[in-house]
Amino acid sequence: MTDAVLSPPAAGQADRNAAIAARLKRRRAQERRFRWYGRAAILVALSFLAILLGRIGLQGYSTFVDYRITVPVYVDPARVDRADITGANYDQLIAEAVLARLGERDDEFGRTSGKLRELLSNDLGFQVLDIVRADPAKIGQTVSVTGPVGADAGLYFKGQIDRAAPESDRKLDDQQLAWLDRLKADGLISSGFNTSFFTKSDSTEPEQAGVLGAVVGSFLMLIVTAGLAVPIGMLAAVYLEEFAPKNRWTDLIEVNINNLAAVPSIVYGLLGLAVFINWLAVPRSSPLVGGLVLALMSLPTVIIATRAALKAVPPSIREAALAVGASRTQTVFHHVLPLAMPGVMTGAILSLAHALGETAPLLMIGMVSFVPGVPGGFTESATVLPVQIFIWENASERAFHERTAAAILVLLVFMILMNLAAILLRRRFERRW
Amino acid sequence: MNLNPHISVDVQHAVLPSRAVKVRARDVNVFYGDKQALFDVSLDMPERSVTALIGPSGCGKSTFLRCINRMNDTIAGARVEGSIELDGEDVNDRSLDPVLLRARVGMVFQKPNPFPKSIYENVAYGPRIHGLATSKSELDAVVEQSLKQAGLWNEVSDRLQQSGSSLSGGQQQRLVIARAIAVRPEVILMDEPCSALDPIATARVEELMDDLRQSFTIVIVTHSMAQAARVSQKTAFFHMGKLVEAGPTDEVFTNPRDTRTQDYITGRFG
Numbered sequence: 001m002t003d004a005v006l007s008p009p010a011a012g013q014a015d016r017n018a019a020i021a022a023r024l025k026r027r028r029a030q031e032r033r034f035r036w037y038g039r040a041a042i043l044v045a046l047s048f049l050a051i052l053l054g055r056i057g058l059q060g061y062s063t064f065v066d067y068r069i070t071v072p073v074y075v076d077p078a079r080v081d082r083a084d085i086t087g088a089n090y091d092q093l094i095a096e097a098v099l100a101r102l103g104e105r106d107d108e109f110g111r112t113s114g115k116l117r118e119l120l121s122n123d124l125g126f127q128v129l130d131i132v133r134a135d136p137a138k139i140g141q142t143v144s145v146t147g148p149v150g151a152d153a154g155l156y157f158k159g160q161i162d163r164a165a166p167e168s169d170r171k172l173d174d175q176q177l178a179w180l181d182r183l184k185a186d187g188l189i190s191s192g193f194n195t196s197f198f199t200k201s202d203s204t205e206p207e208q209a210g211v212l213g214a215v216v217g218s219f220l221m222l223i224v225t226a227g228l229a230v231p232i233g234m235l236a237a238v239y240l241e242e243f244a245p246k247n248r249w250t251d252l253i254e255v256n257i258n259n260l261a262a263v264p265s266i267v268y269g270l271l272g273l274a275v276f277i278n279w280l281a282v283p284r285s286s287p288l289v290g291g292l293v294l295a296l297m298s299l300p301t302v303i304i305a306t307r308a309a310l311k312a313v314p315p316s317i318r319e320a321a322l323a324v325g326a327s328r329t330q331t332v333f334h335h336v337l338p339l340a341m342p343g344v345m346t347g348a349i350l351s352l353a354h355a356l357g358e359t360a361p362l363l364m365i366g367m368v369s370f371v372p373g374v375p376g377g378f379t380e381s382a383t384v385l386p387v388q389i390f391i392w393e394n395a396s397e398r399a400f401h402e403r404t405a406a407a408i409l410v411l412l413v414f415m416i417l418m419n420l421a422a423i424l425l426r427r428r429f430e431r432r433w
Numbered sequence: 434m435n436l437n438p439h440i441s442v443d444v445q446h447a448v449l450p451s452r453a454v455k456v457r458a459r460d461v462n463v464f465y466g467d468k469q470a471l472f473d474v475s476l477d478m479p480e481r482s483v484t485a486l487i488g489p490s491g492c493g494k495s496t497f498l499r500c501i502n503r504m505n506d507t508i509a510g511a512r513v514e515g516s517i518e519l520d521g522e523d524v525n526d527r528s529l530d531p532v533l534l535r536a537r538v539g540m541v542f543q544k545p546n547p548f549p550k551s552i553y554e555n556v557a558y559g560p561r562i563h564g565l566a567t568s569k570s571e572l573d574a575v576v577e578q579s580l581k582q583a584g585l586w587n588e589v590s591d592r593l594q595q596s597g598s599s600l601s602g603g604q605q606q607r608l609v610i611a612r613a614i615a616v617r618p619e620v621i622l623m624d625e626p627c628s629a630l631d632p633i634a635t636a637r638v639e640e641l642m643d644d645l646r647q648s649f650t651i652v653i654v655t656h657s658m659a660q661a662a663r664v665s666q667k668t669a670f671f672h673m674g675k676l677v678e679a680g681p682t683d684e685v686f687t688n689p690r691d692t693r694t695q696d697y698i699t700g701r702f703g
Contacts, residue, residue, distance in 0.1 A: 246509050316546035320609070322507060323540035324559035324616055327532050334558075335548060 056412075060405030066194035066207070067157045069120065069183065070146040073097045073128055077140045085133055090125035091117055094145075101186070102179055115176055121207050123147040148196070149189065151206040151399035153180055157191070160398075171398075197406065202372050202388065206399035209392070211407050213374045217287055217382030218356060218414075220375060224291020225298060225355050230348045232295075233302030240303070241310040242332045261300035268297045269364030277365060284366040288378040293365060294355040301354070305347020309340035342429035349422040353415050359386040385411045452479030455650040456501060456620060461515035463496050463505065470496045473515070474676045476669050478620075483642060483651045485665035485682065487658060489702065492671040494654045498622050500524075501652065502538040503531045519620070536563055539613035543625040545605035547597030547612070552589050555597045555608055556580060559616035575615055582648075583611035584641050603634025607641065614649070621645065623653040627660065639664050658698050662686050670694045 009016060073094050080088040095113040098120070099106060106113045124147040131145070132138050148154065152171045155161050157180070167173050172180075183189050201213030244250045272293035276282040282289045313336050321331040337344075362368070367387050375382035383391070385407060392404040456478040463471040471493045478484040486494040496505070503524060505511040517524045524534055536559075547555050556576045559565075566572035576593070580586040585607045589600070597608055606626060613621055623642075627635040642651060642664045655661050661668050662682060669679035670691075678685060678694045689695045696702055 314546075316542060316544060317548065318507070319504065319540075319542060320546040320548060320612075321558075322504065323502065323535060323542070324562075324612060325532050325536035326558075326562055330562055334562075339549065 053412075056405045056408050059402055060407075060409045062158045062160070063197055063402045063406035064194050065158070065191055066196065067149045067154050067189055067191045068146050069098075069124070069149050069188050070144060070190065071097055071120075071124060071188070072142050072144045074142045075128065075132060075139050080132065080139050082136060082139060085136065086129065088129075090128045091120070091122055094120060094124050094128065098183070101188075102182055104179075115173075116179065118172070119150045119153045119176060119180060121148040121150055121205060123205070123208050146190075148207040149180075151397060154207055155399055156180055157184070157189070197403070201374055202370060202383065202391070204370075206395070206397050206403060209400070209403055211385065211388060211410055213371055214383050214385045214388035214407070215410070216374050217290075217371070218384040220287035220378055220382065221290040221294065221384055222352060222356060224288055224378060225294040226348070226352055228291070228295035229298040229302050229351070229355075233299050233348075234306050234344060236299075237303045237306030237310065238332060238337065241307045242336065243328065257300050257303050261304060264360075265297055265358055266360040266364060268293050269361030271296065272361060272365050283379045283381075285369055285371075285381045285383075286379045287375060287382050287384075289365050290362050290367055290382075290384065291378075293361050294358060297358065297361060298351040298355050301351035302348055305351065306340070306344045309343025309347065310336060312343060313339045342426050345425050346422045349418055349425070353418040353422075356414060356418070357386055357411065359390055362387050363390075385414070452482055454478065455480035455520065456652070457516075457518040457521075458497070458500070459516045459518075461497065461500060461513065461517060463493070463500060463514075464512040465508070466510040470674055471500075472675045474671075476676055476679055478650060478652055479667060480650045481646055481648070482666040483646050483653060483664050484667045484669065485661035486652065486654045486669050486671060487656075487661050487697070488671035488677075489697065490656075493674040494669075494671045495624050497671070498624055498652060498654050501620065501622055502535050502540055504540065506531055536616050537618055538620040538622060539616060539618035540622040541606070541609050541613055541624065541626050544629050545602055545609050547600070547605050547608050549596060549598055551594045552580075552597050552600070552608060553593040556611050556615045559612060563616060565616065579611040579615035580608075582614055582645070583607045584637065584644075585611055601634070603630050603637055606630060606634070606638055610638075610641065610645075614645070618649065620650045620652065623651065625654050625656060628656060635660070658686075670697065672697070 071094055073090075074097065076093065079093060092110075092113060095116045096106060099113055099116055104112060124145050127145040127147055128143060131143050149157070152161070153176075156172060156177065161170060161172060161177075163177060180189075196208065197210045199212055200208060200210030203209040240250060240253065272289060276289050276292050277284050282292065317335050317339065318331055321335045322328075326334065362384060367383055368391060369381065369383065370391070371381050371383045389404055389407045389411065392400045392407060395401075454477045458474055458476045458478075461471055461474040462469065474493075474497055476484075476497075486498060488494050499505045500513050500517055501519075501524065503513075505513055513525060519534070519537065522529065524538075548558065550558075553576055556579050557566075557572050560572060560575050566575050577586065577590075580589060585604060588604060589595075589608075597605065600608060606629075610621075610626075627638050630638065639660065642653070645651060646666075653661075653665065665682045667679065668682040668685040670677045670685065670689075670693075672693050678689060678691045680690075685694065686698055689698060
């Protein structure tokens with residue numbers, strides 16, 4: 001073997017440099033191309049996001065405005081029986097009061113008033129009932145009530161019913177539209193911010209349906225999920241990462257945890273149905289059982305996030321603590337875990353945000369049901385935001401569709417808030433060592 | 434008096450007559466899994482003096498150092514054979530709690546590793562977990578004394594609540610030394626304590642070592658032969674997991690018995 005000695009070439013130096021320069025041009029071009037691919041990818045991703053949010057926003061924003069009608073009603077003693085206050089047909093009374101204002105007369109079959117009643121929410125009738133029930137002296141007097149117009153009338157005012165379309169293709173006929181125009185011109189119709197969307201729960205009438213029950217249900221469920229998944233997941237991760245011997249068993253456990261994180265969420269729903277509802281008799285459709293199922297689902301994620309955060313704490317900190325005579329428990333709880341906490345909390349919040357948006361497993365445990373009230377506790381029937389969205393999306397009435405989009409916006413706001421909290425936590429407590 | 438027939442003549446010579454032996458290692462073998470890192474190391478470390486462990490990278494000197502306070506326990510698959518005695522007590526004895534051992538044998542690492550807490554908390558941590566101070570004022574006194582002894586008090590006395598990581602590298606290393614001596618250990622192990630420091634900070638730490646050996650037994654691992662010559666009274670040369678030669682520092686440096694030692698200290702390898 002000869003010892004080759006590399007040295008700058010004596011001759012042809014210029015050729016050699018030119019060759020390198022020529023290659024250099026190609027290399028630079030490659031780099032530029034790659035940058036453009038990256039920018040294009042980001043652009044595509046952002047535009048998908050913009051389309052998604054734009055569509056939901058456009059469809060949903062109209063929910064936040066509602067149209068109300070104010071009607072003075074004469075509570076006719078001939079129609080309302082003092083002995084049977086709840087038996088009276090208040091909707092009909094109101095419809096006739098409006099008809100009288102419009103100068104129309106009902107026909108003998110009640111067809112005209114029937115058409116008018118389609119334009120009003122039955123909420124008005126319940127309001128009159130409440131007034132009369134609270135004070136029977138109102139019978140024989142005129143009371144004024146303000147309530148939402150019917151769902152289709154609302155859509156008309158929001159410009160979502162096309163006047164030019166053939167009458168048979170519309171939910172409201174020409175006469176009904178003319179009435180609505182008259183009422184508006186007479187100043188009986190007012191519009192404003194739709195607070196009832198946030199203060200009411202689900203309803204069969206779209207104009208009265210709100211998200212409060214679902215928001216409270218989601219909140220209760222998340223409390224259960226966080227209360228179980230975060231402490232159990234953290235302790236499991238701390239044990240596995242800091243105390244457990246590294247052997248085949250712990251390897252097996254680690255592989256299984258990673259696999260569990262990838263199990264489809266509906267499987268957890270089936271598990272919850274079998275174990276919590278059928279075996280442990282936890283009330284179905286309750287925030288408790290939903291929270292239990294989602295806690296199971298979030299556990300692997302919390303464990304993985306916590307282990308990653310613990311791994312990121314430099315070993316020099318552990319050595320420092322051990323070297324001054326801290327026990328392993330003291331080392332972990334005085335030094336390692338506090339340093340890992342921002343990472344742990346970030347992981348926990350993100351997995352909770354994921355749980356907040358989860359629908360499939362909840363369908364398995366009976367949360368997809370019509371719940372018109374606000375749940376008062378962990379064991380009462382409840383619905384949650386994503387399931388509420390699912391239910392409304394399946395509703396046939398068109399007015400529910402704008403509520404679907406609005407509920408998605410509400411859910412997104414909660415998600416963004418949680419993610420923001422995670423980012424702030426990370427920023428605030430990020431340490432350098 | 435030689436009671437142990439395995440001890441080589443070299444090691445016998447290495448014991449300084451003027452000092453009692455604080456740490457006595459006999460036939461120490463260390464394995465990481467299947468790989469043997471130390472072979473039959475026997476070494477005496479005299480009390481209240483500095484013993485320097487020198488040798489090329491990977492020669493086992495840090496491994497040996499970490500046996501003395503059982504830091505190797507924390508490494509999975511590490512196994513230590515032989516005996517290491519601290520004042521005649523075997524540190525590897527099952528009945529000796531490593532936590533108690535580490536309260537008696539402190540350690541300073543290569544890279545300054547203060548806790549990301551305040552300067553005060555860094556120094557107070559050890560006394561606090563061991564219950565060495567019963568009141569706040571006593572703890573304050575321990576912190577002040579430790580920082581003074583580590584030569585850091587004048588620089589940090591007005592900002593004890595600032596983070597330990599806000600200090601410069603050399604200050605951090607002295608803070609870590611203060612943290613170690615706050616527990617009042619009998620022995621302080623130093624694993625290349627100056628390799629991450631600039632020459633001026635190094636000089637400060639070396640001066641500090643000279644002061645500290647009045648009270649503590651110090652064992653230091655160093656890559657720098659000049660440093661070993663400056664700070665230590667006894668030097669042990671390791672090569673490929675074996676202790677080649679140990680003796681009074683000036684003898685080892687001026688008159689090495691083994692050719693490998695001579696080659697190393699004259700800079701022919703390592």
